[in-house]
Amino acid sequence: MAEFKIAPSILSADFARLGEEVDNVLASGADIVHFDVMDNHYVPNLTIGPLVCDALRKHGVTHEIDVHLMVKPVDRIIPDFAQAGATFITFHPEASEHIDRSLQLVKSEGCKTGLVFNPATPLSLAEHVLDKVDRILLMSVNPGFGGQKFIPHTLEKLRQARKMIDESGYDIDLEIDGGVNVNNIREIAEAGARTFVAGSAVFGAAKDSDPNRYETVIAALREELAKANV
Numbered sequence: 001m002a003e004f005k006i007a008p009s010i011l012s013a014d015f016a017r018l019g020e021e022v023d024n025v026l027a028s029g030a031d032i033v034h035f036d037v038m039d040n041h042y043v044p045n046l047t048i049g050p051l052v053c054d055a056l057r058k059h060g061v062t063h064e065i066d067v068h069l070m071v072k073p074v075d076r077i078i079p080d081f082a083q084a085g086a087t088f089i090t091f092h093p094e095a096s097e098h099i100d101r102s103l104q105l106v107k108s109e110g111c112k113t114g115l116v117f118n119p120a121t122p123l124s125l126a127e128h129v130l131d132k133v134d135r136i137l138l139m140s141v142n143p144g145f146g147g148q149k150f151i152p153h154t155l156e157k158l159r160q161a162r163k164m165i166d167e168s169g170y171d172i173d174l175e176i177d178g179g180v181n182v183n184n185i186r187e188i189a190e191a192g193a194r195t196f197v198a199g200s201a202v203f204g205a206a207k208d209s210d211p212n213r214y215e216t217v218i219a220a221l222r223e224e225l226a227k228a229n230v
């Protein structure tokens with residue numbers, strides 16, 4: 001069976017208790033911390049920056065931090081995130097003047113690289129840089145907000161991305177971000193994704209009733225993944 005990873009997006013966490021929320025979700029079985037950076041310019045929302053990434057590392061987080069940059073331009077902020085402890089730095093090709101140069105910059109700063117594709121952005125933009133990409137992230141919503149509905153067309157795009165990666169021979173992860181939940185994660189895995197970002201599905205889970213709610217929802221996501229025919 002393929003290896004699947006679950007990456008809760010802290011966009012939907014309680015920011016007043018962020019360290020505790022991240023500790024809880026990791027202790028509940030999450031693999032990766034997905035860290036959404038929005039600049040009120042590339043996307044119409046404003047979130048968190050390198051200081052918060054650094055604070056999570058100082059708090060004791062040792063898991064992978066998957067920095068999803070929704071900022072323009074990207075190059076200026078890459079060294080700051082590398083220094084703040086990012087594991088992956090993933091950016092949108094439209095936000096970089098020179099995609100190849102930005103990928104090289106991420107690598108030279110000691111981080112892994114990711115390229116992220118909006119619903120309407122063609123995968124062909126990755127064609128000539130696959131040797132420098134560690135992760136392809138497909139957005140299944142338009143970027144900027146959590147809690148949106150999964151765009152069904154992304155399933156076909158995932159199949160295309162899976163084919164492109166497999167045919168390339170490179171070791172590239174395929175991640176999905178936006179509207180992932182217990183009801184659709186299985187077909188998303190069957191379409192080719194291996195890493196699953198889930199924000200509202202994890203942090204929004206039945207807040208009042210279940211003290212182990214993160215564990216319950218992550219176990220339910222894994223149960224669905226175990227049924228996937230891949």
Ligand SMILES: O=C(CO)[C@H](O)[C@H](O)COP(=O)(O)O
Nearest residue numbers: 143144146147178179199200
């Ligand atoms: O990048 C993002 C939005 O731009 C978030 O990672 C994404 O929306 C996750 O939230 P949800 O699972 O609630 O859709």
Ligand SMILES: [Fe+2]
Nearest residue numbers: 009036068177
């Ligand atoms: Fe994201």
